[in-house]
């Protein structure tokens with residue numbers, strides 16, 4: 001019996017709140033052996049993404065190969081992939097090494113407004129990466145772009161989720177964090193013919209940097225431990241709820257402050 005392991009293929013956030021850093025902190029907190037393939041280095045803090053440096057393709061490919069030749073992660077998540085060329089490398093590695101349980105967090109634009117996926121790369125993501133995944137976790141703006149459906153209420157949200165399922169992925173977790181008018185923050189786990197609503201109280205906070213990364217890493221951790229998608233998503237929702245509800249003040253200058261990666265209440269249940 002091997003120790004559960006997970007891989008994050010994502011960008012680096014030197015400020016430590018999102019990207020690879022958020023993923024590895026989450027894996028560690030959930031007792032998962034974490035690995036990383038870095039696609040891009042960003043110079044960012046809680047206020048802005050100052051610069052994006054996509055890594056040379058050879059550098060990304062070498063990392064994928066090094067992992068593939070020596071490990072089989074029990075589950076893998078993708079975050080910031082930036083370009084069509086990087087997406088092609090990632091999809092090839094997933095197929096070549098037969099990595100199971102792929103979760104796509106289709107990171108496109110940061111909370112501070114920076115482009116983390118070139119618009120021209122979206123079709124490549126949908127055509128070649130999406131069909132390899134068991135779950136995709138778009139926020140509302142991402143789901144609108146992917147599905148072409150404007151989300152104004154629950155029926156249109158459900159329709160957008162089903163449209164994304166019809167593109168070749170069995171589960172869509174459509175996250176409700178951007179619905180600021182609501183008293184609850186509800187995420188919807190959508191399949192071609194069902195949906196499950198997962199609600200938590202909406203918290204008024206500046207600490208939302210890295211929420212999507214942290215949630216998808218927590219779900220990926222749950223999958224690595226052998227949970228079903230439904231159970232892994234519900235554990236992930238619990239993890240992010242606590243990480244938002246009990247924020248840490250690292251510095252008073254923060255704009256979109258980080259979440260708290262070690263703040264969940266019921267550790268026994270998560271582990």
Ligand SMILES: Nc1ncnc2c1ncn2[C@@H]1O[C@H](COP(=O)(O)OP(=O)(O)O)[C@@H](O)[C@H]1O
Nearest residue numbers: 139175176177178185187201202203211212215
């Ligand atoms: N203010 C908030 N209060 C409670 N939960 C939130 C809040 N903002 C986001 N969430 C939760 O954080 C997770 C990430 O959601 P979201 O912010 O929509 O994603 P992203 O970071 O990709 O934009 C979801 O589970 C969402 O419900």
Ligand SMILES: Cc1ncc(COP(=O)(O)O)c(N)n1
Nearest residue numbers: 011012018019110111209210
């Ligand atoms: C490297 C990297 N990956 C993902 C995000 C998205 O996180 P957020 O939407 O909270 O800014 C980010 N800012 N940086």
